[in-house]
Amino acid sequence: xxxxxxAALAYGPGLSRAxxxxxxAYIALWCEREGPLGAGWHxxxxxxxxxxxxxxxxxxxxxxRALPAIELAVGAAPPAAMWTDPGAQASYVxxxxxxxxxxxxxxxxxxxxAFADAVRALADRVDRAAAAAFVRCSSR
Numbered sequence: 001x002x003x004x005x006x007a008a009l010a011y012g013p014g015l016s017r018a019x020x021x022x023x024x025a026y027i028a029l030w031c032e033r034e035g036p037l038g039a040g041w042h043x044x045x046x047x048x049x050x051x052x053x054x055x056x057x058x059x060x061x062x063x064x065r066a067l068p069a070i071e072l073a074v075g076a077a078p079p080a081a082m083w084t085d086p087g088a089q090a091s092y093v094x095x096x097x098x099x100x101x102x103x104x105x106x107x108x109x110x111x112x113x114a115f116a117d118a119v120r121a122l123a124d125r126v127d128r129a130a131a132a133a134f135v136r137c138s139s140r
Contacts, residue, residue, distance in 0.1 A: 003027035010119040016130070018091040019123045022098025025050070029103050050096070057092035064089045098122060 007015055007023035031046035064087070105118050 006115075007119060010116040011123050015119075015123055016091075016126050017088070018094040019098060019119070019126050021091055021095030022102065022122065023119055025053070025095045025099030026102040026106075029099055033108075054093070054096045057089055057096065061089035061093045 003024035003026075004020060006027060007020045010023070011019075028046065028050065031041045031043055032050070034042045101122065102118055106114055110118075
């Protein structure tokens with residue numbers, strides 16, 4: 001996807017999933033806007049798509065967090081990603097919030113270089129928070 005490529009170009013290797021998905025969600029916001037940056041992308045359905053994406057991610061995150069404690073429905077199995085990629089849904093929930101942050105920080109017409117600066121700042125903040133959480137958990 002071009003949006004993931006934009007994230008990689010702005011930050012380089014090692015970008016967290018949540019920030020990468022946040023950049024993708026931010027770029028999807030341009031589909032909601034008419035004007036030069038949204039030219040050719042704008043669709044009135046984009047706003048509804050974002051609301052739906054956020055609602056689905058929130059529901060799946062709640063399910064994923066409860067997986068060890070819930071019983072599976074008869075004959076149904078959760079998607080393999082819930083077992084092989086734990087925390088993925090929480091990343092998508094965070095990504096939508098990150099997209100909103102990027103949109104607020106960058107405004108309607110970002111200056112040259114502002115996108116890359118904002119992605120690096122967001123990624124650094126998330127990395128610091130993750131490192132602090134790791135230290136708290138490992139010192140228990």
